Amino acid sequence: MTSATGQVDQADLDQEVIRRVLNGSRDAFELLIVRYSDPLYRHALGMTGSPDVAEDILQQSFIKAYAHLGEVRGRFDAWVFRIVANACKDWLKNIRRSHVSYEEDDQPSSYSTPEEELDRNELRTDLEVALAALAPALREAFVMKHVEGRSYEEMAELLRTTVGALKMRVHRAREALQHLLEGKYA
Amino acid sequence: MYDDLNAPEDHSDPQLGFQPRSKTDDADSALPNHLPDREVPIPNGGSTAVLHQWLDGEVSIAVVRATQGGNDSVDLWNKIHDEAETLRSRTTPLYVHKRIMDSLPEDTYRGRPWYKRTFALNPATMLVAAAALLGIGAIVAHAVLK
Numbered sequence: 168m169t170s171a172t173g174q175v176d177q178a179d180l181d182q183e184v185i186r187r188v189l190n191g192s193r194d195a196f197e198l199l200i201v202r203y204s205d206p207l208y209r210h211a212l213g214m215t216g217s218p219d220v221a222e223d224i225l226q227q228s229f230i231k232a233y234a235h236l237g238e239v240r241g242r243f244d245a246w247v248f249r250i251v252a253n254a255c256k257d258w259l260k261n262i263r264r265s266h267v268s269y270e271e272d273d274q275p276s277s278y279s280t281p282e283e284e285l286d287r288n289e290l291r292t293d294l295e296v297a298l299a300a301l302a303p304a305l306r307e308a309f310v311m312k313h314v315e316g317r318s319y320e321e322m323a324e325l326l327r328t329t330v331g332a333l334k335m336r337v338h339r340a341r342e343a344l345q346h347l348l349e350g351k352y353a
Numbered sequence: 354m355y356d357d358l359n360a361p362e363d364h365s366d367p368q369l370g371f372q373p374r375s376k377t378d379d380a381d382s383a384l385p386n387h388l389p390d391r392e393v394p395i396p397n398g399g400s401t402a403v404l405h406q407w408l409d410g411e412v413s414i415a416v417v418r419a420t421q422g423g424n425d426s427v428d429l430w431n432k433i434h435d436e437a438e439t440l441r442s443r444t445t446p447l448y449v450h451k452r453i454m455d456s457l458p459e460d461t462y463r464g465r466p467w468y469k470r471t472f473a474l475n476p477a478t479m480l481v482a483a484a485a486l487l488g489i490g491a492i493v494a495h496a497v498l499k
Contacts, residue, residue: 188462189462190462191462191463193457193459193461193462193463194454196454196457197450197454200450200453200454201450204445204449204450204453205443205444205445207445208443208444208445208449209440209441209443212440212443213440218446222445222446222449222452225445225449225453226449226452226453226456229453229457230453230456230457233457233458233461234458234461236462287435287436287439290432290436291436291439294433294436313408313433313434313437314437314440314441315441316441319409334409338405341404341405341408342401344433345404345426345429345430348429348433349425349426349429352428352429352432
């Protein structure tokens with residue numbers, strides 16, 4: 168976890184990069200992409216369940232961020248996170264999916280046996296189906312807490328809401344997931 | 354911050370004042386023999402609250418396991434967290450960085466006039482600005498006093 172001083176230093180570095188981009192150095196923007204793409208990609212992947220969709224959302228969000236870079240006030244990472252988070256929620260609201268996911272996943276397997284891999288794939292699919300049944304705001308809170316491992320305080324800062332509201336969302340998401348999965352896995 | 358899913362599974366937790374149940378202190382053993390088994394489910398509002406506390410890292414795993422259905426809940430959430438851990442280790446495919454850079458417009462900020470450019474406010478730029486203002490002030494004063 169980043170310390171407060173570390174965040175301030177990082178914010179200063181980001182501001183310097185932004186100044187360079189705004190003064191015409193397009194290539195400097197790649198520093199921001201490299202610095203922040205992983206957590207943003209994981210958020211998009213957790214929210215959509217599809218690597219292809221997550222990549223598209225990431226690409227569109229960085230293009231949008233580049234076009235509006237002069238409007239950044241405060242921390243760039245929080246600002247660009249909100250762009251990605253909104254894109255994910257828009258996608259969830261618009262899409263009607265009957266099945267999911269990770270179908271194009273080409274990451275190497277880390278399971279020891281084919282049986283273990285089969286079990287994990289089944290859980291992954293069931294978990295994705297259960298997550299897809301949640302309202303976007305509940306899924307977002309669950310993904311940020313349990314997949315991204317963020318604290319409630321950090322989530323509140325990024326989403327500009329209260330810790331109490333987020334705890335409520337996470338609790339409701341957990342209860343819904345437990346209800347959907349416990350018959351098979353508990 | 355991650356929840357502690359590797360806490361010891363020992364049911365006793367002296368800090369919380371919890372001791373493992375034994376046959377002798379089991380409340381059921383004190384009941385008369387003719388009473389039928391309980392068929393009405395015990396409301397699990399308490400165990401749900403404890404589960405949330407554990408998932409938020411506020412109580413140990415032993416406390417959850419001691420509640421009704423606690424072992425099943427812990428097993429389920431350990432599986433979910435294993436899956437979440439896999440997702441947490443994912444990184445952006447490298448070709449995505451290039452794809453994003455290739456799709457950025459070339460001329461958005463190139464060729465901006467100097468007065469639209471941004472300047473970092475540091476001691477050096479402040480010194481230059483102060484010197485420039487002093488110079489302008491001196492010229493204006495000289496012209497007025499002439």
